[in-house]
Amino acid sequence: MPVLVAALVLVGLIATVNLVLTLGVVKRLREHGELLTTLGGGPASLLAGEEVGEFATVTVDDRPLDRTSLNGETIVGFFSPTCQPCQEKLPKFIDYARTRAGGARQALAVVVGDAEQGADFVSRLSPVARVVLETSDGPMSSAFRTRAFPTVLMVAPDDEGRLVVTDDRVALDQPSALV
Incomplete structure (x- = not known):
């Protein structure tokens, strides 16, 4: 019986140490996340x-585009042809965008890179959205602080007519309002 009690106490101590270490790891992960956000500038x-x-x-078809061109709810996507997550998210x-009410007028895609690298993205996006091809310090990237x-x-546009972000976590897996 004393061996059983000793084993039970040992298991309890191990579980307690494990819990304390896990809480310490969670705290450090939160601190690191905040630090990365701070170091990255937000x-x-x-x-x-x-x-x-x-x-x-x-746009790539030589049409002017500015803030007043985005009237009504518009989805805006920024993609780089050199990033793997972009390759995966582009079809979504x-x-x-294909199912958005308003069609290509309510969808805008910004391809960040040079013309040669971005050609595939531009050709795939052009049927469903207005497309801008620019460098990482281009006017769209700067305006959206991307x-x-x-x-x-x-x-x-908000009630005062200012163009604002209404959703910064668009769920592309959810169907949009059909045309």
């Missing part, structure tokens, strides 16, 4: 409720 793009900055650019964005890819946002 979030990867605008957050919900933030106003989109001024921009003026042209295309399917989502620093990570892929980034997908929903934007719309």
Whole structure:
């Protein structure tokens, strides 16, 4: 019987040490996450409720584009042809944009990279969205403060007419409102 009690006490001590270590790891992970956000200068793009900055650019089919061009709820995606997650998310964005009410006028895709690298993305996105091809410091990336890819946002004018992000975590797996 004393051996059984000793074994039970030992298992209890091991479980307690395990719990303390696990809580310590969770605390450190939270601290590291906050530190990475601070060192990185904040979030990867605008957050919900933030106003989109001024921009003026042209689409790949030479049509002018600025903040006033985005009227109504518009999905905006930023993709880089050199990032693997972009390769995986692009088909979902295309399917989502294809079913949006308003068609390509309510979808905007920004391909960040040079023309040669971005050619495949541009050709795949052009049927379902207005497409802009730019460098990482281009007007769209600057206006949306985009620093990570892929980034997908929903934007719309607010009650005062300012273009703001209405959703910074668009669920592309959820069907959009059909045309």
